[in-house]
Amino acid sequence: MTRKSKWIYITSLTLFTLFATNAMAQDLKQPTLDDLIPGGETYRRIENKWYQWYGDFACLELGIDQVNGTRVDQKTKKEFPVITLDEANKLLAEKELGKIHSFYRALFLNDLATLKGAKALKEDKYPTLMLVNTSKNRVLIDWKQKTIVWNQPCPEKAENQDWNEISRHLAYTVDNNLYVCTASGDIQQITNEPDGIVCGQSVHRNEFGITKGTFWSPKGDLLAFYRMDESMVAQYPLVDITARIGKVDYIRYPMAGMTSHKVTVGIYNPATQKTVYLKAGDPTDRYFTNISWAPDEKNLYLVELNRDQNHAKLCRYDVATGDLQATLLEETSSKYVEPQHPIVFLPWDSSKFIYQSQKDGFNHLYLYDVNGKFIKQLTSGKWLVQDIVGFNRTEHEVIISSTEVSPLQSNIYGVDLRTGKRHLIGEKNATHSGIQLSASGKYLIDRYASPKDPRTIAVCSTAGRADKDFTLFQAKDPYEGFLMPTFEVGTIKAADGTTDLYYRLTKPANFDPNKKYPVIIYVYGGPHAQMINNGWQNGARGWDIYMANKGYILFTLDNRGSENRGLEFENVTFRHLGIEECKDQVKGVDFLKSLPYIDANRIGVHGWSFGGHMTVALMLRHPEIFKVGVAGGPVIDWKYYEVMYGERYMDTPQTNPEGYKECDLKNLAGNLKGHLLIIHDDHDDTCVPQHSLSFLKACIDARTYPDFFTYPTHKHNVLGRDRVHLHEKITRYFEDYLK
């Protein structure tokens, strides 16, 4: 091809492309915020289906009107009916047990079979039980026999329900106390504590991997539970303006450096109706986390962490007496230790467990015996194990999710416990989540997404034999026929000059490189979160799409301190949260300024929570860069944030006064030059309104001019229908001042 013809070719191509894009763009619908934002009236949710396992034999699809099975057989994928809503409700009606409206919340029982060694059970011996909840009863239906085999009344006002499949006991809370309803329907009140002492609920503000407050022993004979005395914790007042006359909803909120709550762990035996409390000593300024049961139910393991969060101990307690039997392991750090994963026993060898630790810089698996003897490190490398999904009991493999393929992905691996060898399970070029292992661990239901694939649900052999794998469900592009921007992911160097940081650039569909675009940086920037991934649309949010369609370029950078990059990447922020993070974001701005199509005079920033902090911090530390910011629920002064999260990264105001001062944005209030809208909701019980209100006062004192808005009755995020209003509000602010 001559040079000339090549030139003509390129020109025609360009013209054609432009023409095609325009023509296409004209045919495409502009998505509205209601289309794009969760809670919107026309929100285009990614299609989804709900499955559960029937042993290793079939995947059951839980629908509204029926449950259908699909046999695990790539060739035939044979489908079979399981039960219909009419059938189920007819059975329920016969015994006057109430009614169900769909199967979405049904539970197909596998635990008992698994405990007995599922692989030994033939299908004709395998239990065919399904648990459903009517408003009045918890009912076990044999879906094969079409009979009701058991039922239990649903206690009124029961919250935090935790049902054990083997004992069929139900643990639950009413207000601040804990109850058990036994398999035979007896109600047993376990605690009778006054207001200020909470039993059977999540403690330590859901930090350290804690998500609940009850822990049944494997066979459901004993119930471990948290008891939290927070009567000594100062109460923060949130005002409910929907009452006839405004009233206070108090929350007990331990602020950094202030008196914190005290947690103990009890073990309740429904047979004896006795509770034994673990004799862990003075609970003052200590955290009790990562509870796990010994397979024989004789011991309870947990991690005890000091308030300074730099010394963790894995302890074993005698369940019968509450005595401490042994401290198996200890971990210390000059910064912090963050135990997030309970130990997991090997299903085929109850004398060994897997312990997770970041001690080599990345979260990896370590094998120990019950006496705390180190056996070996199971995984290692400059990537991290995200979670233990389960085990392939046949092959003696642990199934994990990890970042080994890419820090932007979660992939599933089987790890051979004997050899340490790993093999990838499922699609490599995608990010996986919501994995469900079959009874023996031979298969898994895999859910994954990639930039162009919103959701695939597949069955995979955990042996990594792709010839066994098949697709159960493929979601359509929810925005087919809609105008969509393009997403680009790349890396730049962090402010330290060496670390790679990932960014995402969202460009309007009809992007013209000769134009100058305003840019909005959407930022989070805090620990335990990552904004950019190799999932659907690279993790871009509906609002990013909306703004790109309005002619903005959206940019997001996962700075140092964010998730999935290892301990050192994260803890560079220790004792001065926000400082290094802002430096990295400025590197992001430098990169943007290097792009010819970015208008450096029109740079905005938006973020929520830690991202709200980052937004305000960037506006104040770099008023020469940022013209407009919208900060939601921002942390302003870490001394108003809670003890568990706040002190991990910042220590206390008493021990780190310089750090608290440096990071207190009130001290920078006088720097505000651009337009800054702060949104803080009046029922924010995560980051209390005092943050933003005290910042407003600091600005008023300094004679600077932020804007402010609040969503009454909303908590840390504006959710539901009002989330559309929120994003229209944010949009208008940028349209008013950045366009």
Added chain:
Amino acid sequence: MTRKSKWIYITSLTLFTLFATNAMAQDLKQPTLDDLIPGGETYRRIENKWYQWYGDFACLELGIDQVNGTRVDQKTKKEFPVITLDEANKLLAEKELGKIHSFYRALFLNDLATLKGAKALKEDKYPTLMLVNTSKNRVLIDWKQKTIVWNQPCPEKAENQDWNEISRHLAYTVDNNLYVCTASGDIQQITNEPDGIVCGQSVHRNEFGITKGTFWSPKGDLLAFYRMDESMVAQYPLVDITARIGKVDYIRYPMAGMTSHKVTVGIYNPATQKTVYLKAGDPTDRYFTNISWAPDEKNLYLVELNRDQNHAKLCRYDVATGDLQATLLEETSSKYVEPQHPIVFLPWDSSKFIYQSQKDGFNHLYLYDVNGKFIKQLTSGKWLVQDIVGFNRTEHEVIISSTEVSPLQSNIYGVDLRTGKRHLIGEKNATHSGIQLSASGKYLIDRYASPKDPRTIAVCSTAGRADKDFTLFQAKDPYEGFLMPTFEVGTIKAADGTTDLYYRLTKPANFDPNKKYPVIIYVYGGPHAQMINNGWQNGARGWDIYMANKGYILFTLDNRGSENRGLEFENVTFRHLGIEECKDQVKGVDFLKSLPYIDANRIGVHGWSFGGHMTVALMLRHPEIFKVGVAGGPVIDWKYYEVMYGERYMDTPQTNPEGYKECDLKNLAGNLKGHLLIIHDDHDDTCVPQHSLSFLKACIDARTYPDFFTYPTHKHNVLGRDRVHLHEKITRYFEDYLK
């Protein structure tokens, strides 16, 4: 003059005028918000001086370093020294009684002499006593003899101090209880009530003319006081975000239709240390107001009003027993009765008193005897008596302030009680306030202002003999040398087609009739206030001036419902506050649109409190007119406002559901089209934040988009230094959206 020469003349004049204006404007300083807003660092307060009477003989000017007298003699105006700060502090130091820093808070005693019949006292017999307060002592100094004649220790934490000049007893409160410190320094605790019962303080939220809670008998032997049980009143939570962790400051706030407080009146005798409570019956849902003492101290008079506020009774009680002796008068109304003025006894005839009533449509004076027998109406006409200033005891005249000259003015009149004839005292073309009568009422110190006169202080003969009058002090124009707009006052017809309404139009200094100006309507519009008067700059506010200088025209209209125009003008708003008021404001807009230099597409509105309500109401009821509004501390829903004020005009939500619904701006939230900024402070204990927050919620529900701001720690108004910030904030909003 030929036509040509006339043309030339006009042209040259115009050119000259333009040139002159420009030249002048260039020389003039632009006032800043700090210059114009009270609380500003350079706020240009109108110059002032403080005077008190010495009998009928001289006016004493209270300064920082000295007190000087000026003899009441128009010809000589002879000045004489009274006392210096050094002299006073030397006397105080000798007795170790502390120190004073100025004479601003000194009190020159006249009451005792007045009681004895001041006119009979020659100057050489007249007391020459001055009361001063050091931080530790209340001290009487004989300023002529330069001796200390008496002193009393100042009790710690004493608030609401009420000192009687004759008995020299001091009544005061500490927290919620009432005390007396006798002339001899004995501390007597009168009440010992728990939290929720308040004694000796103003009650009924300062409505019905109530401003305090203690009332000494004429000779100071007995103390009448209010006791308010508000323990049954719901508490509204205001959150203090300046505490280490946000805490609640509760206020007991009876909302319309809800349970209200209960008030009783006690009479305490320091000699016997006994309290007698008036036997007024069940205090539930009743108001006790307009307390006045019989001259012989044997009876107490007060007005009792039902909760519906349409039936008032003037009652006389026996002080010794607390028994009701007689109900002297009753007033009823189909709308409301609003007793605001205690009866006043004639100084020369203790069997007669003057009663004020609006029963003929305007507040006028009526003479009665102590048995409630009507003697005669003293004043009448389509104007109103604003207050009784006092009496000319020599001429048997009552001195009043009234609107007889103009509804825009307060003028002083002497009314002959025998003939009813009135004569004007002092300058006619000015509005008068802060009048101080001399001991016998022969003279008064008059303070007045007019559009071009910021403040004059003069001595006037109450006999109306202008040849006796002379000027004590003339304040300079505080904005001399500054660029100022022009103020025009006129009338338009109200929405009823007949009533005249006054408006004020503020035009930029360099006004050009060929330009189109944006206009901002500053509105209050509620009862008991009038925005336009014949005082300094016609009552225009500093911010009006600031905005006019920025090129806006400012417009204010006193709609029906506002003050000084009589009962019918006011109570046309009964049971639907805001409706007629808005109609009148729209007539104001019609007038503005008739002016060729007004840009009808750029009309904004701003107001606070009732004016905040009006601002929001106008934005919602007339989105086609108003593009931008800024509402401060608005009433949104009258059911969130307090009982006393709210129910007077609106009845209760139970008895007037249609009215409450019609006036609840939440119901109109969906109408919002323009830009509306609502400012509501977090410690607003007059109009609680629930108003604005519930409106935001209504707008979010209706998907409309108001803006919001709050001044933490501020109450119903942003006062002090932050008031400048507030007005800069308001200014920016109009500059962003209306310019």
